Amino acid sequence: MSDTQRAPTAAALSAVEVAYPRGPALGPFDLSLAAGEIVALVGPSGCGKSTALRLLAGLEQPTRGTVQRDAGKGETSLVFQAPTLAPWLDAAANVALPLELAGVSRGEARDRAVAALDRVGLKGSAATRPAQLSGGMAMRVSLARALVTRPRLLLLDEPFAALDEITRRTLADDVLDLWSELRPAILFVTHNVEEAVYMASRVVVMTAGPGRLAGEVAIDGPLPRPAGFRVAEGFRQAAETVSGLLARGMEKTA
Numbered sequence: 001m002s003d004t005q006r007a008p009t010a011a012a013l014s015a016v017e018v019a020y021p022r023g024p025a026l027g028p029f030d031l032s033l034a035a036g037e038i039v040a041l042v043g044p045s046g047c048g049k050s051t052a053l054r055l056l057a058g059l060e061q062p063t064r065g066t067v068q069r070d071a072g073k074g075e076t077s078l079v080f081q082a083p084t085l086a087p088w089l090d091a092a093a094n095v096a097l098p099l100e101l102a103g104v105s106r107g108e109a110r111d112r113a114v115a116a117l118d119r120v121g122l123k124g125s126a127a128t129r130p131a132q133l134s135g136g137m138a139m140r141v142s143l144a145r146a147l148v149t150r151p152r153l154l155l156l157d158e159p160f161a162a163l164d165e166i167t168r169r170t171l172a173d174d175v176l177d178l179w180s181e182l183r184p185a186i187l188f189v190t191h192n193v194e195e196a197v198y199m200a201s202r203v204v205v206m207t208a209g210p211g212r213l214a215g216e217v218a219i220d221g222p223l224p225r226p227a228g229f230r231v232a233e234g235f236r237q238a239a240e241t242v243s244g245l246l247a248r249g250m251e252k253t254a
């Protein structure tokens with residue numbers, strides 16, 4: 001048993017179902033996240049991955065079932081595919097925003113925001129406006145904004161989907177480095193099987209919508225990942241197992 005499996009639960013969905021007027025969107029579905037654990041959630045398009053994440057964020061209520069979250073609202077951060085930065089604010093002011101909303105003075109919030117930008121590799125970009133940032137840099141600002149409050153639960157919804165392969169690989173390593181400093185529990189939603197295996201110690205696979213559990217795969221190996229991890233035999237095998245579960249989960253409801 002790993003340390004994270006023994007750790008207390010950071011967040012959990014128990015037999016949750018979400019139904020919209022058009023029909024069921026999720027479940028029944030269970031998902032549990034231990035303190036400090038990184039879990040990747042994969043599944044076919046429309047199976048309810050973002051819905052599960054929104055439930056954990058407290059942005060949505062389940063039609064049935066229960067949502068448990070150890071971290072308070074101020075201790076939970078979200079990052080979406082689009083960086084959603086305010087265009088009229090510079091990078092540091094964007095990152096400082098959640099601190100200011102939490103009552104931190106403007107000066108201290110800016111100092112902490114500049115330090116957070118340094119940590120995501122954006123030293124010297126504090127005064128840059130979002131329009132002047134590349135896609136990868138904007139995502140770094142978004143990550144800095146999510147981490148500046150030192151969250152205990154970090155919810156990432158396809159954060160790298162709009163980025164090129166090299167940038168997404170670099171950012172994957174950066175997120176793991178940042179995780180090792182603060183150790184939040186992370187739920188990482190992605191369509192990319194290899195990214196899921198690289199980022200997480202456990203990959204949860206959902207069936208086609210309304211998504212249920214198709215299976216889960218524990219990923220061996222240290223986090224952050226050592227050099228060469230992507231070409232190791234264990235990595236390839238884990239990716240194959242996840243792909244197999246995905247294919248079977250799609251068949252079941254086809």
Ligand SMILES: Nc1ncnc2c1ncn2[C@@H]1O[C@H](COP(=O)(O)OP(=O)(O)OP(=O)(O)O)[C@@H](O)[C@H]1O
Binds near residue numbers: 043
């Ligand atoms: N606010 C809403 N109102 C009605 N239906 C919704 C709403 N949000 C999501 N849905 C539907 O619920 C289902 C699950 O959506 P969700 O976005 O959670 O899936 P997903 O797995 O994240 O999809 P993708 O991989 O394409 O991002 C889909 O059929 C979607 O159309």
